Amino acid sequence: MMILILGGSGSGKSAYAEDYLLRTAGDKKKYYIATMQIWDEEMQAKVARHHRMRQGKGFTTIEQPMELEQAVSQMEPAGAVLLECMSNLTANEMFSGEQPVDRQTVITKILQGMEGLRKQADPLVIVTNNVFEDGIAYDSATIEYIEALGRVNERLAAEADEVVxxxxxxxxRIKAYPISIERKQACVLSNLFS
Incomplete structure (x- = not known):
């Protein structure tokens, strides 16, 4: 099962995603794929805060700012995975070299990495940012990034079982996980006789 959780900066999406994974993981091994690259003290402080928030919750953290497919080789099959976040991963893949990588190459690389991750993870909870909402004019490199993240988000939302x-x-909930008729009937009957 794949769940895409999106929101603006400071919206509470990360806390919700973590809670969601903890509620649905059961006894499975829990992985936190961290995609932030640490460039300065402010970023280091943010990473430290996230580590404190996860402390004692049973997560194995995999620092993977790029090359998502490498995270798969560090995980046991059928583990519960929280990917935090697609926005950082997209920026890292696009801007980590001397020149920005073109949008289509970034999209293809990320979606290929996601294929391997989807085969390995259950559930897979992905955190991402909303794009195209602020109406600000940006330089061409930033527009390429926004377009790439937007296309990745669209593809993940289409493939996700649930989007929040x-x-x-x-x-x-923007896209709800489908419940079978039999399961709905069983829920109704159990509520009637409880």
């Missing part, structure tokens, strides 16, 4: 947008800490 978090706004001010409140999750809003």
């Amino acid at each position: 947008e978090v706004v001010a800490g409140i999750p809003q």
Whole structure:
């Protein structure tokens, strides 16, 4: 099962994603794929805060700012995975060299890495940022990044079993996980006789 969780900066999407994974993981090994590259003290402080938030929750952290397929080789099959976050991964893949990598190459590379991860993870919870919402004019490299992240988000949302947008800490289901008729009937019957 793949769940895409999106929201703006400071929306509460990361906390929601972590809680979601902890509720659905059961006894499975839990992995946290961290994609942030640490460039300065502010980023280091943010990473340290995230480590403190996860402390004691049973996560194995895999620092993987690029080359998503390498994270797969570090995991046991059928583990529960939280990928935090697609926005950082896309930026890292595009801007880590001397020249930005073209949008289509970045999209293809990320989606190929996601294929391997989807085969290995259950559930797979992905955190990403909303794009195209601020209406600000950007330089061409930033537009390429926004376009790439937008296309990756579209593809992941289409393939996801569930899509949730978090706004001010409140999750809003955009795409709900389908429940079979038999399961709905069993839920209704169990509620009637409880």
